Amino acid sequence: DQQVKQNSPSLSVQEGRISILNCDYTNSMFDYFLWYKKYPAEGPTFLISISSIKDKNEDGRFTVFLNKSAKHLSLHIVPSQPGDSAVYFCAASLPTGTYKYIFGTGTRLKVLA
Amino acid sequence: DTAVSQTPKYLVTQMGNDKSIKCEQNLGHDTMYWYKQDSKKFLKIMFSYNNKELIINETVPNRFSPKSPDKAHLNLHINSLELGDSAVYFCASSHRDGNEKLFFGSGTQLSVL
Numbered sequence: 723d724q725q726v727k728q729n730s731p732s733l734s735v736q737e738g739r740i741s742i743l744n745c746d747y748t749n750s751m752f753d754y755f756l757w758y759k760k761y762p763a764e765g766p767t768f769l770i771s772i773s774s775i776k777d778k779n780e781d782g783r784f785t786v787f788l789n790k791s792a793k794h795l796s797l798h799i800v801p802s803q804p805g806d807s808a809v810y811f812c813a814a815s816l817p818t819g820t821y822k823y824i825f826g827t828g829t830r831l832k833v834l835a
Numbered sequence: 836d837t838a839v840s841q842t843p844k845y846l847v848t849q850m851g852n853d854k855s856i857k858c859e860q861n862l863g864h865d866t867m868y869w870y871k872q873d874s875k876k877f878l879k880i881m882f883s884y885n886n887k888e889l890i891i892n893e894t895v896p897n898r899f900s901p902k903s904p905d906k907a908h909l910n911l912h913i914n915s916l917e918l919g920d921s922a923v924y925f926c927a928s929s930h931r932d933g934n935e936k937l938f939f940g941s942g943t944q945l946s947v948l
Contacts, residue, residue, distance in 0.1 A: 724877075754934045765839070765925055765939030766878070773934065811878060815934070821866060821883035821890040823937055828876055 725749045726814050728826035736834050741799040743829050745812035748793065752814035752824075757786060757797045760809045760828070769810075770797070802833045838862050841926045841940035848916055849948055856911045856943045858926030864938070865931050866890075867909040869901060872923040872942070881924075884909055885931075913945075921947045 727746045735741045743757075753774040758766035772779040772786045772795070779786050785798045799806055809828045816822050841858040848854055860867065869881040883891035887903040898914045909926060926940040 756936060758937075758939075763941070765927075765941045766937075767939070768936040771936060809876070813878075813937075818931075818934065821868075821885060822880060823868075824880070825870075825878035828878075 724827075725752075726812060726824050726826040728810075728812060728829050730829050731827070732830040732832070734832045734834060735802045737804055738801045741797075741802045741806065741831055741833065743797040743799075743810050743812075743831065745795045745797075745826055746793060747795075747814050749814070749816070749824075750790075750793065751816055753817050754815045755786070755788060755795050756813045756815070756823070757784075758811045758813060758825075759806075760811060766811055799831075802831075804833050804835050807831060807833045837941075839926055839928055839938050839940040841924075841943055843943060844941065845944050845946075847946045847948065850916055850918060852916050853912070853914045854916060854945070855913070856924055856926075856945075858909045858911070858940055860907055860926075860928040860938070862928060862930075862938060864928040865906060866929045867903065867906075868927040868929075868937065869909065869911050870925040870927060870939075872925065874922070878925070882909075882911075916945075916947045918947050921945055 756771040757769040760766040788795045811828045813825045839860045866885045882901045900912045903909045923942045927937040929935040
């Protein structure tokens with residue numbers, strides 16, 4: 723039972739354009755969402771997060787949007803750069819006291835120069 | 836200084852052997868985790884520890900035994916290794932539970948032959 727889903731295993735985008743990565747979740751108890759970036763042979767590194775009380779959070783080229791009614795979040799990268807090529811995981815956490823972060827299966831982003 | 840370090844990075848061993856993976860964090864975090872990334876690239880939580888106490892054991896076989904000698908360390912011991920244990924194991928930590936980002940180690944690639 724996968725509570726966090728990333729339905730696109732891969733995405734290719736031209737350098738300079740916008741990359742949009744999507745994530746859907748099923749558990750309405752999730753109250754905090756995160757995006758991680760992972761290069762080969764490295765651990766995931768934190769990118770950006772959003773609390774369930776917000777619908778948008780921005781950090782430089784990265785913006786995360788949360789649509790609670792649709793149980794959907796997306797990560798926008800503008801402009802995309804070749805160094806952004808990596809696997810992106812979305813993750814969700816349950817309220818404090820559960821010690822549990824649940825990850826999606828990842829989307830491989832390739833930014834073409 | 837590496838925030839979350841785990842050793843070894845690669846581990847190749849025969850079925851039936853016992854092996855350990857070590858993890859240390861120098862971030863002063865209270866909570867540590869073990870995640871497993873299987874062949875389908877799904878990052879699945881195995882254990883959560885808070886202040887050296889086991890909080891979550893996600894139906895992991897009891898051949899896997901985590902040990903936390905202090906808040907900064909969470910080691911993973913695996914007995915009687917099986918082919919299906921082959922995966923990448925990631926250690927992670929967070930300041931506390933909930934609404935906090937996870938910091939990951941670089942992973943241990945375990946190959947059971």
